[in-house]
């Protein structure tokens with residue numbers, strides 16, 4: 406059996422790694438993959454990114470199932486293209502992926518279906534947006550409507566910052582089409598959690614909870630990034646919060662999308678703010694797994710991943726359950742100098758284990774890595790690696806991950822030293 410994973414980040418490496426134990430597996434193609442997926446025994450990189458060409462490849466090579474990692478190909482309609490040719494693929498259609506590809510769509514969808522989220526208004530006119538911000542005051546959050554690769558959200562703590570964000574997006578065209586329409590929303594306080602489910606159009610299977618660390622600096626300061634580390638489970642998601650998220654957010658979303666003739670299939674990621682009073686509000690939807698959340702989540706999955714994916718594609722997710730390792734998994738992202746700005750790239754990475762494995766309890770997932778002419782692994786992106794380890798509790802998983810990081814190095818390497826701190830403080 407052959408499988409195809411689309412994408413090149415740490416999330417896709419983790420998806421492929423988790424599928425590598427599938428019984429009867431011949432090969433997992435990763436398109437385009439990275440230097441990490443290139444060296445795993447069961448995987449082969451495929452230098453294709455065009456959706457039509459990927460569909461041709463899947464058809465010609467009798468790929469059993471394709472799994473899409475990132476949002477960009479989903480927003481372009483790769484699932485529609487595969488399905489039109491009778492090819493099995495897991496992900497949302499172009500229409501359903503609007504939950505992520507348009508903040509305006511997502512906010513109005515939530516409004517229509519009474520799904521709790523921050524109060525908001527949408528603007529295309531800069532003057533109106535400036536006036537709104539003056540009236541609302543700070544802190545306030547400015548979001549580009551379209552996909553902006555993690556650069557589309559400004560949490561403004563001063564009016565000056567808010568006005569600048571509006572000008573950059575609406576007048577300055579800094580984010581191009583993605584920023585030609587903006588959503589301005591109420592600032593929410595609380596603790597963030599990532600809640601990810603698999604959906605088959607009508608049924609859902611919740612994955613283990615997780616928490617990401619979005620800011621670049623220790624203690625959650627500095628600019629937002631794609632995510633600097635994550636762990637699973639997230640103790641903020643207690644059993645009662647879990648039930649509330651399913652009831653108030655996930656169920657109405659899946660029902661609402663079906664009602665609106667865009668049945669949602671694929672991973673659905675709800676970025677949530679959980680208030681001190683236990684209230685839940687949706688910050689964003691993503692139509693994919695989180696990166697780096699996928700790395701610790703999948704490290705804990707004990708059930709055969711392909712079995713879950715097959716149930717999802719066949720529309721009977723209600724007939725399967727997922728079993729999770731009771732250990733905690735924690736991943737720390739190693740990033741390039743200057744990230745989340747324009748990263749410095751092309752540096753030699755030293756100390757990587759040859760097959761990315763540190764034994765059964767830890768793995769290094771690659772993201773921005775490539776080979777140089779001498780076939781040595783070098784940095785090729787902002788987020789480079791995610792060292793992910795299991796432990797009996799958050800502290801143990803954290804200790805193991807940071808010990809292993811000591812053995813890896815590249816020029817300009819930066820990482821947070823406090824991944825998992827909220828969970829540890831909560832226990833204390």
Ligand code: AMP
Pocket residue numbers: 523546548558560590591592593594597619629676688689
């Ligand atoms: P988003 O892409 O919408 O999740 O936004 C990226 C990050 O910005 C989130 O993970 C939060 O840390 C922060 N953020 C987004 N919206 C809000 C909000 N309404 N209140 C406070 N922080 C927010």
Ligand code: GLY
Pocket residue numbers: 617631632691694695696697698
């Ligand atoms: N780590 C956040 C995200 O994947 O959107």
